[in-house]
Amino acid sequence: MDIQLKRGLLDVCVLTAIKNEDSYGYKIIKDISPYIEMSESTLYTILKRLEAANMLTVRTAEHGGRLRKYYHITKAGLDRIEDFKNEWREVMSIYQFVTREEAEG
Amino acid sequence: MNQQEFMTTLRARLSGLPAQDVEERLHFYREMIADRMEEGRTEEESIADIGSPERIAEQIIADTPLTRIAKERILPQRRLRAWEIVLLALGSPIWLSLAVALLAVILSLYVALWAVTVSLWAVFASVVACAPVGIALGVGTCIAGQPVGGVAIMGASLVCAGVGIFAFFGCCEATRGCVLLSGLGMRLIKKCFIKKEDAQ
Numbered sequence: 001m002d003i004q005l006k007r008g009l010l011d012v013c014v015l016t017a018i019k020n021e022d023s024y025g026y027k028i029i030k031d032i033s034p035y036i037e038m039s040e041s042t043l044y045t046i047l048k049r050l051e052a053a054n055m056l057t058v059r060t061a062e063h064g065g066r067l068r069k070y071y072h073i074t075k076a077g078l079d080r081i082e083d084f085k086n087e088w089r090e091v092m093s094i095y096q097f098v099t100r101e102e103a104e105g
Numbered sequence: 106m107n108q109q110e111f112m113t114t115l116r117a118r119l120s121g122l123p124a125q126d127v128e129e130r131l132h133f134y135r136e137m138i139a140d141r142m143e144e145g146r147t148e149e150e151s152i153a154d155i156g157s158p159e160r161i162a163e164q165i166i167a168d169t170p171l172t173r174i175a176k177e178r179i180l181p182q183r184r185l186r187a188w189e190i191v192l193l194a195l196g197s198p199i200w201l202s203l204a205v206a207l208l209a210v211i212l213s214l215y216v217a218l219w220a221v222t223v224s225l226w227a228v229f230a231s232v233v234a235c236a237p238v239g240i241a242l243g244v245g246t247c248i249a250g251q252p253v254g255g256v257a258i259m260g261a262s263l264v265c266a267g268v269g270i271f272a273f274f275g276c277c278e279a280t281r282g283c284v285l286l287s288g289l290g291m292r293l294i295k296k297c298f299i300k301k302e303d304a305q
Contacts, residue, residue, distance in 0.1 A: 024136070064143065067136075068136055
């Protein structure tokens with residue numbers, strides 16, 4: 001898959017994983033794993049990027065006697081998911097056009 | 106490998122990065138290992154799952170911009186003493202010119218590398234350009250009343266076209282090689298900064 005494309009997809013996957021409730025690193029990887037493979041270091045880079053872009057915020061909370069970081073989506077993050085859906089509605093219609101052409105040709 | 110070994114190796118491999126970055130990374134992996142163990146996996150399994158610290162460190166360094174590594178290494182960790190500043194200033198005609206010369210040598214080597222590629226493309230362009238010009242010239246020579254010479258010129262231009270097709274693939278490979286070497290050089294420079302720290 002094209003690197004630029006994959007990067008954009010991973011961003012949206014991570015945002016989606018924290019959309020309904022705040023989540024933490026390992027849970028994000030587990031939730032995404034059926035759809036797209038992601039290593040820990042990749043996730044770290046993405047979380048940093050999304051935090052710098054104000055699409056998520058981080059808080060540290062205690063869990064079982066240790067500290068765990070929880071990620072919370074912001075308005076900008078939710079907007080990013082909406083943009084993605086709109087973009088891909090267009091892409092999907094182009095995909096249908098392309099595959100129909102192939103089937104007829 | 107247990108968690109202690111994993112963290113020690115990772116820390117050592119990342120020693121060239123800003124200390125705050127390293128701590129944050131280590132915390133991140135510690136949390137990842139702890140969360141896996143909480144699911145009932147052993148320490149060893151969890152670490153095997155995450156991967157070797159050497160590989161992880163390599164990827165982290167590749168992901169860190171060179172400027173961030175360089176800034177960390179070049180900025181002194183402590184305030185300079187007065188005599189060090191004096192020495193630096195007095196010695197500047199020597200070390201500054203040496204540093205500039207070194208940079209110039211590296212830069213010129215790099216430019217030379219690309220110059221070879223550019224000249225290969227120039228050869229390709231001229232060979233390809235020969236083909237139509239040669240054919241036109243050949244036709245002209247035939248019309249002028251020298252059919253043998255004309256056909257020979259046309260033949261030569263066809264050979265040029267053929268060579269040009271092969272040259273195209275060669276040029277593509279050369280360009281790809283240059284891009285690859287550029288990436289390799291970048292990684293080498295980053296490694297230099299990291300290695301210096303390890304030696305201390």
